[in-house]
Amino acid sequence: MASYSTSELRSGNKVMVDGDPCAVLDNEHVKPGKGQAFNRIKLRNLKSGRVWERTFKSGDSLETADVMDTDMEYLYTDGEFYHFMATDGSFEQHGADTNAVGDAAKWLKEQETYVVTLYNGAPFAVQPPNFIELEVTETDPGLKGDTANGGSKPATLSTGAVIRVPLFINIGEVLRVDTRTGEYVSRATGK
Amino acid sequence: MYQSNAWQPTATITMLKARAQLLRQIREFFYARDVLEVDTPCLSLASISDPHIEVLTSQTRTLGQEVTYYLQTSPEYAMKRLLAAGAPSIYQLGKVFRAEEIGRRHGIEFTMLEWYRLDFDHWQLMSEMDDLLSCLMGQAICSERLSYAQAFERHLGLNPFQASLEALQQACHQHTEFGLEENDRDTLLELLFATVVEPNIGQQVPCFIHSYPASQAALAKQQIDEHGQAVAARFEWYWRGMELANGYHELTDACEQQQRMQQEMAERAQHKQVWRQADERLIKALEKGLPECAGVALGVDRLLMLLLDQEHINHVMPFAGANV
Numbered sequence: 316m317a318s319y320s321t322s323e324l325r326s327g328n329k330v331m332v333d334g335d336p337c338a339v340l341d342n343e344h345v346k347p348g349k350g351q352a353f354n355r356i357k358l359r360n361l362k363s364g365r366v367w368e369r370t371f372k373s374g375d376s377l378e379t380a381d382v383m384d385t386d387m388e389y390l391y392t393d394g395e396f397y398h399f400m401a402t403d404g405s406f407e408q409h410g411a412d413t414n415a416v417g418d419a420a421k422w423l424k425e426q427e428t429y430v431v432t433l434y435n436g437a438p439f440a441v442q443p444p445n446f447i448e449l450e451v452t453e454t455d456p457g458l459k460g461d462t463a464n465g466g467s468k469p470a471t472l473s474t475g476a477v478i479r480v481p482l483f484i485n486i487g488e489v490l491r492v493d494t495r496t497g498e499y500v501s502r503a504t505g506k
Numbered sequence: 507m508y509q510s511n512a513w514q515p516t517a518t519i520t521m522l523k524a525r526a527q528l529l530r531q532i533r534e535f536f537y538a539r540d541v542l543e544v545d546t547p548c549l550s551l552a553s554i555s556d557p558h559i560e561v562l563t564s565q566t567r568t569l570g571q572e573v574t575y576y577l578q579t580s581p582e583y584a585m586k587r588l589l590a591a592g593a594p595s596i597y598q599l600g601k602v603f604r605a606e607e608i609g610r611r612h613g614i615e616f617t618m619l620e621w622y623r624l625d626f627d628h629w630q631l632m633s634e635m636d637d638l639l640s641c642l643m644g645q646a647i648c649s650e651r652l653s654y655a656q657a658f659e660r661h662l663g664l665n666p667f668q669a670s671l672e673a674l675q676q677a678c679h680q681h682t683e684f685g686l687e688e689n690d691r692d693t694l695l696e697l698l699f700a701t702v703v704e705p706n707i708g709q710q711v712p713c714f715i716h717s718y719p720a721s722q723a724a725l726a727k728q729q730i731d732e733h734g735q736a737v738a739a740r741f742e743w744y745w746r747g748m749e750l751a752n753g754y755h756e757l758t759d760a761c762e763q764q765q766r767m768q769q770e771m772a773e774r775a776q777h778k779q780v781w782r783q784a785d786e787r788l789i790k791a792l793e794k795g796l797p798e799c800a801g802v803a804l805g806v807d808r809l810l811m812l813l814l815d816q817e818h819i820n821h822v823m824p825f826a827g828a829n830v
Binding site for chain 1: 683684696699724752
């Protein structure tokens with residue numbers, strides 16, 4: 316099994332810690348005046364998203380995680396799995412379960428491209444694009460003229476996500492949404 | 507790492523002037539105290555036995571023979587050989603080398619000030635270090651002095667000598683998530699010291715930590731402290747989260763020195779570390795007789811960082827990192 320020495324780990328390396336694949340964010344060398352050196356490593360658990368620090372003796376090794384980020388287009392769901400297809404021309408398809416899709420489920424739109432993280436060849440995390448354009452399927456009628464003042468109201472989007480939108484937004488409009496914060500950005504232009 | 511456009515210095519010219527002044531002040535300080543300057547070689551045919559320091563080497567052919575030279579990690583052995591041969595109190599201001607990761611406070615090459623005072627113990631040497639810093643800063647400095655045990659009690663609430671292995675493992679795990687499977691007390695203590703104690707000491711004035719566990723004596727004498735505890739006559743100097751210096755009331759017992767050297771070489775072999783020629787000439791010198799003395803090594807670049815409020819060691823060196 317391939318492995319990294321803790322003293323050689325760099326940001327971006329993927330390693331197994333406590334049975335979970337993790338991405339290395341930072342590696343700080345801790346060297347007491349005399350004696351054993353350590354590496355204080357900041358990690359993101361790729362399953363839970365949790366960021367934390369772990370300390371290892373310099374020179375200890377960590378198993379590399381077989382983790383790969385792949386661009387994939389969302390196809391459809393059969394109720395149990397969400398199906399994606401690679402956009403690299405291979406037409407390779409993968410079904411991701413609800414665990415793997417997690418919060419990204421409410422941003423899944425057909426023909427949109429997502430970053431699907433494959434772990435040992437199977438999807439285990441799905442990351443939506445930072446911005447996505449979705450149609451409003453349900454909201455209270457828009458208030459004409461109210462384009463500037465603060466007020467907001469809930470709106471349901473075509474994917475089922477519910478976000479706060481300005482009062483002037485109507486059903487059928489396409490909105491640009493920031494998937495990281497779940498916030499309305501603007502009315503979609505083009506399309 | 508080499509890039510042809512990385513030609514510029516990593517320190518400003520203003521910084522280099524301050525550096526030159528510091529070096530001059532250090533020399534004047536020792537000249538005024540009648541301490542002799544020496545410059546032992548950077549390249550030696552043998553090196554230290556310390557299992558936790560990696561050494562740079564250089565190969566060449568000399569008189570038709572393949573020769574490995576070790577770059578000095580500190581001039582300690584050579585300076586002690588001078589003392590055993592009858593030198594008076596001596597100091598050295600020069601470059602040392604370590605095969606280590608480079609970083610904010612680490613370079614593979616750095617400037618070390620090392621000095622040995624005949625008939626001093628480590629307490630007197632600590633006072634002289636305060637004198638030196640006072641002279642460099644132009645104001646009276648009196649460092650705090652804390653024993654290793656006091657520092658642990660104050661910042662971790664545990665006694666490093668009496669705490670059970672399990673208590674050390676738990677404390678380590680609590681602060682670093684490391685340690686539940688570590689059975690070496692010194693490894694646990696060192697990690698706790700580096701991650702919990704070190705950031706909290708010497709914040710206002712510098713702080714001497716003294717009376718280390720006997721197992722961390724390195725080249726210091728062992729003594730029994732006022733609590734009947736075996737401790738090392740060793741100290742370290744910390745200031746604003748940075749380790750500045752490491753000093754000893756020097757071990758003069760050749761047998762004891764030989765045992766420690768053999769133990770360290772065995773440890774290196776056990777951990778499958780690169781073999782190197784340990785410098786047994788130090789033992790020979792001690793057999794001849796090292797006078798009673800105290801000695802200390804101080805990182806000059808780090809001191810300069812603190813005096814000039816610099817965050818990165820590269821900013822006080824003419825060329826560092828990828829520009830060397």
